[in-house]
Amino acid sequence: MIRSTSRQRLCIALAAVLSLVLAACGGGGNSSSSGPTKITVWHGYQDTEGTAFKALLAQYNKEHPDVQVSDLYSSNDLVLQKVLTAVRGDSAPDVAYMFGSWSPNIAQIPKLVDMSSYVSQPDWKWDDFYPAERAAATVGNKTVGVPALVDNLAIVYNKKLFADAGIEPPNANWTWDDFRSAAAKLTDPSKGQYGWLIPADGSEDTVWHYLPMLWDAGGDLLSPDDKHSTFNSEAGVKALTTLQQMAVTDKSVYMDTTNENGPKLMNSGKIGMLITGPWDLSSLTDISYGVQVMPSYAGAAGGHQTISGPDNWVVFDNGDKRKQAAVDFVKWLTAPEQVKSFSLATGDLPTRTSVGEDQAFVGQLDQKLPGVGVFVGNLSNVKKARPTVQQYPAVSEALGQAIVSVMLGKDQPADALNSAAKTADAALAGS
Amino acid sequence: MPKLLGRIGRSESVNGWALVSPAVVLIGIFGLLPVLMSLQLSFQKSDLLTPATPWVGFENYRKLADDPVFVESIKHTIVYTALFVPGTMLVGLFVAAAMNRSLRFISVYRTAAYVTMAVSTISQGIIFLWLTDRDYGLVNAALNAVGVPSQPFLASPSQALFVIVAMTIWGWTGFSVIVYLAALQGVPAELHEAAAIDGASAFTRFRTITVPLLGPANLFLLVWLTLNALQLFDEVYATTRGGPLRATTVIVYYLWDRAFVHFDAGYAAAMAYALFVVILVITAVQFRVARRYVHYS
Numbered sequence: 001m002i003r004s005t006s007r008q009r010l011c012i013a014l015a016a017v018l019s020l021v022l023a024a025c026g027g028g029g030n031s032s033s034s035g036p037t038k039i040t041v042w043h044g045y046q047d048t049e050g051t052a053f054k055a056l057l058a059q060y061n062k063e064h065p066d067v068q069v070s071d072l073y074s075s076n077d078l079v080l081q082k083v084l085t086a087v088r089g090d091s092a093p094d095v096a097y098m099f100g101s102w103s104p105n106i107a108q109i110p111k112l113v114d115m116s117s118y119v120s121q122p123d124w125k126w127d128d129f130y131p132a133e134r135a136a137a138t139v140g141n142k143t144v145g146v147p148a149l150v151d152n153l154a155i156v157y158n159k160k161l162f163a164d165a166g167i168e169p170p171n172a173n174w175t176w177d178d179f180r181s182a183a184a185k186l187t188d189p190s191k192g193q194y195g196w197l198i199p200a201d202g203s204e205d206t207v208w209h210y211l212p213m214l215w216d217a218g219g220d221l222l223s224p225d226d227k228h229s230t231f232n233s234e235a236g237v238k239a240l241t242t243l244q245q246m247a248v249t250d251k252s253v254y255m256d257t258t259n260e261n262g263p264k265l266m267n268s269g270k271i272g273m274l275i276t277g278p279w280d281l282s283s284l285t286d287i288s289y290g291v292q293v294m295p296s297y298a299g300a301a302g303g304h305q306t307i308s309g310p311d312n313w314v315v316f317d318n319g320d321k322r323k324q325a326a327v328d329f330v331k332w333l334t335a336p337e338q339v340k341s342f343s344l345a346t347g348d349l350p351t352r353t354s355v356g357e358d359q360a361f362v363g364q365l366d367q368k369l370p371g372v373g374v375f376v377g378n379l380s381n382v383k384k385a386r387p388t389v390q391q392y393p394a395v396s397e398a399l400g401q402a403i404v405s406v407m408l409g410k411d412q413p414a415d416a417l418n419s420a421a422k423t424a425d426a427a428l429a430g431s
Numbered sequence: 432m433p434k435l436l437g438r439i440g441r442s443e444s445v446n447g448w449a450l451v452s453p454a455v456v457l458i459g460i461f462g463l464l465p466v467l468m469s470l471q472l473s474f475q476k477s478d479l480l481t482p483a484t485p486w487v488g489f490e491n492y493r494k495l496a497d498d499p500v501f502v503e504s505i506k507h508t509i510v511y512t513a514l515f516v517p518g519t520m521l522v523g524l525f526v527a528a529a530m531n532r533s534l535r536f537i538s539v540y541r542t543a544a545y546v547t548m549a550v551s552t553i554s555q556g557i558i559f560l561w562l563t564d565r566d567y568g569l570v571n572a573a574l575n576a577v578g579v580p581s582q583p584f585l586a587s588p589s590q591a592l593f594v595i596v597a598m599t600i601w602g603w604t605g606f607s608v609i610v611y612l613a614a615l616q617g618v619p620a621e622l623h624e625a626a627a628i629d630g631a632s633a634f635t636r637f638r639t640i641t642v643p644l645l646g647p648a649n650l651f652l653l654v655w656l657t658l659n660a661l662q663l664f665d666e667v668y669a670t671t672r673g674g675p676l677r678a679t680t681v682i683v684y685y686l687w688d689r690a691f692v693h694f695d696a697g698y699a700a701a702m703a704y705a706l707f708v709v710i711l712v713i714t715a716v717q718f719r720v721a722r723r724y725v726h727y728s
Contacts, residue, residue, distance in 0.1 A: 081691060084479050105694055108480040192566045200586075201672050257586045257675055258560055270567070393693050405676055408588065 036068040037325040039094035039318075042083070044076035052345035056338060060329065067325045076311075080106070083316075087111055092316040094326040097148055100136035100310045101204065104390040107139040113315040116143040118327055128336070128352045133310040135385035145312025146334045147351045151277040152308045152378050153212060155179075155292045156284070156371065161186055161193070161272045170273070170292040176213070176242050179273075179295040183252040186272030195272045196246065197262050200255035200407060202400035204393075208307050208386075209275055210403055213239035215305040215384050217297050221399075222428075226389045229424040231399060232417035238297070240406055240413035247407040255407060277309075278349055278375040291371035293378050308382040310351075344368070349376055394427035473700035480694060491701035501702065503677060504685040507592060511681060512660040514596045515603075520652050522600055523607025524645075528637070530608070531615040541612070545605035552602065556669025559598045560585065588678035591671050595679055599666055603659075607652050614648035615641065646725035654717050661710055682706050 045053040050073070057069055072093070074082055080102055086092045092111050106112060115137075119126040126134065133147035155170050162169050165185045170178075183195025199205040211221065219235025222228065230236075247253045254271060256262055263283040265271045274280065275294060296304045313334065315326045332338065336352050340361060343350040347369040350356045356376050366373030386392060402420035405411040473491055475484040495501050530540055550558075563570050563584035571581040584594045618641050626636050664683040667673060673680035673688065680688075682702065690699035 088479075105478070105480055108478065110482055194566075201674050202676070203672065254566065255586060257671060261564075265567075390694075397693075401676060404674065408675060410588070410676065 036066050037321050038068045038070065039322050039325050039329065041069060041071045041329075042074045042079060042093040042096040043071060044074060044079060044097055046073065049346045049348070052342055055345075056333065056342060060332060064328075067329065069329055084109075087316070092318060094316060094318055094322050095330055096314050096316070098145060098312055098314045100133075100312055101386065101392065103136060103144050103312065104139050104388045104392060106314060107142050107144050108390070109316075111316045111318075112144060113317050113323060113327065114142045114144070115146060115315065115327070116141065118331070119143055119146065124331060125336070125352075125354075128354050130308070130310075130351070130353060130356075130379050130382065132308040132379075132382040132385045133351060136308075136310040136388070137312050139388045145314040146330050147310050148313045148334070149311040150308055150349050150351050150379065151279065151310075152306045152349075152375060152382055153209070153275050153277055154294055154306065154375055154378050155273050156266070156276055156280065157273045157290050157292065158266065158269060158271070159288045159290050161269065165272075169290055170295075172293055174292070174295040175298045176216075176295045177298070180242065180246055180250065180252075183246060183272065184250045187250070187252040189251075191270075193270055193272070194254040195250075195252040197254040197256055197265060197271045197274055198243075198247075198407075199259040199262065200404055201257050201259050202397070202404040203259065204396045204400070205259050206403055207396045207400045208309065210239060210243065210399070211384075211386070212294055212305045212307045213242065213297075215307075216294075220384075221395070222387050222389070226387050226428070228428060229395060229421040231424075232414070232421040236417050237413045240403065240417060243403065244406050244409075244413055248409045253407070278347065278369070278372050281369055281371055282347060289371065291374040293374065293381060304381050305383055306378055306381045308379070308385070347372055349379065389428070391424075391427045391430070395424040398423040398427070469700040469703060472697055473704050475697045477697045478694040479690070479696045484697070487697065491698045492705070494698060495701060495705060500677060500680065500685060501682075504680045504682045507679060508661060508663070508681045511592060511596060511663060512657060514593070515599055515660045516653065516656045518596065518600045519603045519607050519656055520649070522604050523652070524611050526604060527608045527611035527615055528641075531612060541608075544608045547602050548605040550602065552665035553669045555598065555602050556666050559594070560670055563594055585671055586675060588674075588676045591675060591679045595663075595666055595670065598670075599660075599663070602666075603656065607656070610648050610652055611645065614645050618644050643726065646721075650717070650721045650725045653721075654714055657713060657717065658710060661706065661713070 041057070043053060054071065057071055061067070061069055074096075076097060076099065079096060079098065083092065083096050083098075083106075087109055098106060118124065129147050130150060133150050137143055137145050137147060155174075157170055159169065162182075167182055167185055170182070179196075186195035187193060198209055214221065214231060214236055217235035217238045219231060219233045219239070221231050223230050243253075247255065254261075254265065256265075262271075262274055262276060263280045266274050266280070266289075267284050267286050269287055281289075281291075293304065294306050313330045315323065315330060317323045318326075334351065336354055339350050339352050340355050340358075342348065343355065344361070344365060347365065349372070350361070350365075355361060356379055362373050362376050365376065387395075389395075398420040399417075402411070402416035406413050406416050472484075474486060474488060476487050476490075477484040526544055530537065530544065534540070547555075562568050565571065565581055565583045565586050568584070570584070575581060583590060585591045622640050623636055626640060631639070662683050663681045664687065667679050667681060667684045668687075671679045673684045683706070686699045686702045686706070689695045689702065
């Protein structure tokens with residue numbers, strides 16, 4: 001319901017969008033033959049990241065007097081809506097930071113620059129990006145962007161709670177059974193203490209916690225041609241049964257329906273383990289934590305797995321001159337030297353293999369943000385990527401509802417997955 | 432004389448138009464134009480991404496009838512509205528009646544009652560998330576203290592919608608208090624005095640004098656709160672995101688989800704227009720029925 005306060009916010013947002021559009025128009029009109037080429041980058045960097053990013057921009061502008069790159073902050077969650085509006089109004093940014101999960105959809109935008117002919121040139125060192133990043137940037141034969149950020153999931157655990165419960169901390173050979181029994185021992189309802197916390201709103205945040213388990217057990221989300229779903233396989237049921245046992249039988253999982261409580265509860269010592277990415281480490285200031293790779297299924301076909309959600313720099317075509325300037329800028333921004341300096345300044349994982357395998361660098365990074373080194377090493381456990389199909393949101397939604405209904409004890413794994421597969425197949429066929 | 436009047440009349444109308452035109456232009460661009468464009472959108476298949484927007488006629492509207500989630504979202508919206516509107520009016524009337532007297536610090540109480548309206552809906556959502564948390568919330572701590580076991584509240588498919596009803600009643604009470612308080616102050620004191628002299632009790636006076644005179648306030652609140660209840664979105668977005676298991680997926684939330692999560696803007700626009708028609712009908716019925724019961728003097 002929209003009350004006056006939120007209506008005011010809406011007006012302010014509208015006004016902001018309008019001024020954006022006007023500003024962008026002003027920028028466009030200025031591309032005369034003399035003076036530097038002006039391009040705009042939309043990004044969602046704040047605080048430490050924002051400072052580090054602005055420093056890179058300043059450096060680039062200083063070294064390239066013929067180009068002037070300006071930046072505009074835009075919350076990552078909302079940037080797609082804003083870019084769509086701007087594209088409609090013919091005032092698209094030259095470069096924008098976009099979530100990898102949007103790739104199949106943004107591939108449809110006519111103004112998008114297909115980067116494949118650029119990145120195939122040897123001096124881009126495209127193969128130096130991690131395979132999952134390249135997969136998330138590729139839709140059919142198009143390359144929709146250049147990797148901007150990479151992460152992955154691992155176990156972050158509270159050392160004190162493990163010691164108090166008298167159990168060994170997680171090791172790299174943990175099975176899901178080990179994980180389950182540790183979570184049960186860490187749970188103490190009288191203290192409001194849980195072994196594990198899972199985002200349980202049924203969104204992609206829930207789904208991507210389940211996907212590595214599915215892959216691990218030897219299953220897959222969709223058939224190789226992406227035409228129908230295969231997650232209702234034996235492996236899928238096995239993975240979901242683990243979640244069911246933990247949530248329904250053991251009650252060792254705090255089901256976070258808000259997707260916001262994880263780091264807060266972890267930091268206040270209420271949660272034994274989180275399965276999360278490196279971005280949460282900096283908020284865990286009150287506890288002593290350790291990081292370990294995710295568990296696997298004993299003897300399962302998939303081997304050790306995790307998942308990554310890479311994001312991209314996406315370039316839009318605003319005329320040849322600006323397009324070339326934007327491509328050059330992205331090339332510079334994602335070159336190994338800049339990847340290294342940005343990663344070191346922010347604690348974000350390096351997007352390039354050559355940087356991630358530089359042990360001296362990883363040591364330096366880990367010192368700055370303890371535990372991040374495990375995440376860097378874990379990048380080589382990212383073996384699969386989400387399918388880049390346009391119907392992915394529908395597939396994810398169906399699966400997310402199935403997972404939550406099982407974890408709430410409303411449904412059995414096989415039944416829930418079968419009916420989700422039916423919904424997903426209908427969406428996949430509907431294109 | 433007629434000539435002169437005509438000229439004045441004309442220049443007055445020019446002046447008038449000049450004065451209202453900024454507002455007309457703004458409302459036209461930001462209000463009317465999007466409304467018309469979304470009508471057009473509702474007959475197209477559009478993902479907001481590709482320039483091709485093929486005309487599909489009434490296909491989007493036909494799909495609505497076969498969409499079980501849409502039907503479910505209508506049910507949730509009806510349940511929500513049926514509880515929220517009378518709830519907010521009753522609580523508001525009670526608080527307003529309690530405050531319609533001269534007490535010490537009355538303005539403090541009145542401010543306190545209204546202050547919830549100053550809390551943004553998103554902050555309100557976050558506050559209630561923590562208050563009603565299954566394991567760490569204050570509400571459960573209070574329940575436990577009197578021996579009632581902890582409730583999952585927003586984490587439970589069977590309770591979440593009712594928590595949102597309670598939360599929004601809390602948020603809107605200030606609004607209905609202000610409206611009722613103004614109406615109560617308009618009730619002539621001499622009527623009460625006369626009735627009191629005739630021996631009517633305070634309750635009888637409230638029932639037979641005050642309540643009938645609150646008709647216009649009731650109608651206004653009924654229409655306004657219903658309009659807002661049918662468009663519930665912020666509070667759901669901030670708390671449950673339509674979950675758990677779609678238990679709080681109301682029409683506008685589902686519409687947003689279709690347009691901006693699933694890129695099915697044409698379908699979402701059709702949903703918006705279906706809702707628009709429903710709101711129009713309900714409001715018309717409310718006004719028609721009210722004619723019989725509402726007295727303006």
